[in-house]
Amino acid sequence: xxxxxxxxxxxxxxxxxxxxxxxxxxxxxxxxxxxxxxxxxxxxxxxxxxxxxxxxxxxxxxxxxxxxxxxxxxxxxxxxxxxxxxxxxxxxxxxxxxxxxxxxxxxxxxxxxxxxxxxxxxxxxxxxxxxxxxxxxxxxxxxxxxxxxxxxxxxxxxxxxxxxxxxxxxxxxxxxxxxxxxxxxxxxxxxxxxxxxxxxxxxxxxxxxxxxxxxxxxxxxxxxxxxxxxxxxxxxxxxxxxxxxxxxxxxxxxxxxxxxxxxxxxxxxxxxxxxxxxxxxxxxxxxxxxxxx
Numbered sequence: 032x033x034x035x036x037x038x039x040x041x042x043x044x045x046x047x048x049x050x051x052x053x054x055x056x057x058x059x060x061x062x063x064x065x066x067x068x069x070x071x072x073x074x075x076x077x078x079x080x081x082x083x084x085x086x087x088x089x090x091x092x093x094x095x096x097x098x099x100x101x102x103x104x105x106x107x108x109x110x111x112x113x114x115x116x117x118x119x120x121x122x123x124x125x126x127x128x129x130x131x132x133x134x135x136x137x138x139x140x141x142x143x144x145x146x147x148x149x150x151x152x153x154x155x156x157x158x159x160x161x162x163x164x165x166x167x168x169x170x171x172x173x174x175x176x177x178x179x180x181x182x183x184x185x186x187x188x189x190x191x192x193x194x195x196x197x198x199x200x201x202x203x204x205x206x207x208x209x210x211x212x213x214x215x216x217x218x219x220x221x222x223x224x225x226x227x228x229x230x231x232x233x234x235x236x237x238x239x240x241x242x243x244x245x246x247x248x249x250x251x252x253x254x255x256x257x258x259x260x261x262x263x264x265x266x267x268x269x270x271x272x273x274x275x276x277x278x279x280x281x282x283x284x285x286x287x288x289x290x291x292x293x294x295x296x297x298x299x300x301x302x303x304x305x306x307x308x309x310x311x312x313x314x315x316x317x318x319x320x321x322x323x324x
Contacts, residue, residue: 061090074266088304091262091290113300118257120166120296124220127161129195131176131217133204141187143168143277144248148186153203155183158192166296168277170255171224174199176207176217182225221296223324227253231318232293232303237278238312242286245308246278247271250315253322254295262290284308295322 063073063080074090082090137154139146143165148154155174161167162185170185174197181203189198197217199207208215230251237246249256259279260268271279287308294300303318 063090072266078266091302091304114298115258115294115300116298118294118296119298120255120257123297126218126220127195128216128218129158129193129197131174131197131199131204131208131215132189132213133199133201133210135201137187137200142275143186143188145169145184145186145250145277148184152184153181153206154186154200155203156187156189156192156198157185158189158194158196160194162188164275165273165277166257167221167255169224169250169252170221172197172219173222174207174217174219176215178205178207178209181206182222184224221254223253224251227251227321231321232301233318234291234306234316235314236309236312236316237280240308240310240312242284242308244280244282245284246274246280248278249291249293252293252295253324254297254299256293257296257298258294260292262292268292291318299323 059067059069061069061073063076063082069090074087077087077090134156137156138148138150141148141154141156142162145168155172157167157170167185172183172185174181174183183197183199183203187198189196192198197219204210207217232249233251235248235250237248240246247259249259258270259273260270261281261284263269263283264285269281269283271281271284273279287306288304289306289308291303291306292300293303299322301320301322303320306316306318309316
């Protein structure tokens, strides 16, 4: 038990920059257990005691997002974004180079399973190395060739491609290079998804999802996603395994609603609360938050 409590205290320091502590005679906010430290065990006790949804939200925001300050207008918590350095793939703006080719698929049945893909987007298939088991599924790329630059959504795989290679949709290729060349040098970098500018992340559940098995996909993320976690009944975040076809799957999440913690390839962390479970695999469920620029 002592080891577990030590871990909880360390967890609070990690995600909140500092734990909230007090002297022996000083009462501190959010300390439900009365042990002079605010940690995940206070959240568990608060739920057991049936505290209000607003009280639970304030406590969970402290544990997940930042420092508590009862004088703040936003309810007392500092919601500055957290950075998880272990999830950083590369610096923003990193330029990749490779060969560009073209093909006629990707809008339907792509390996990223983003159907239905809007025809408002130019789409592209990515080599296996950069795709990295769906890490760059749904990435928005600025692709440049000898004739110009276009933005493209990663929806599919180019299994035979080497690192840096892209397979552009057939109608998009002539915008960056003469079609008769077939294979040309290209450069590309990840840019913010345009539809994320004024809209939150959203979620789609996989066919067959129930409270006993769940497949969930994050969509409309400003940058590609590295990690998805859910808050379990003990007040602890549990990472959900990601499949190469771009769904996070778990047998332990339960019936929801869920609090998700999502980390992108730049280590930026967001918390999204009260996301319902859906057994309708055609439903797109809007969240409440979005990654910063």
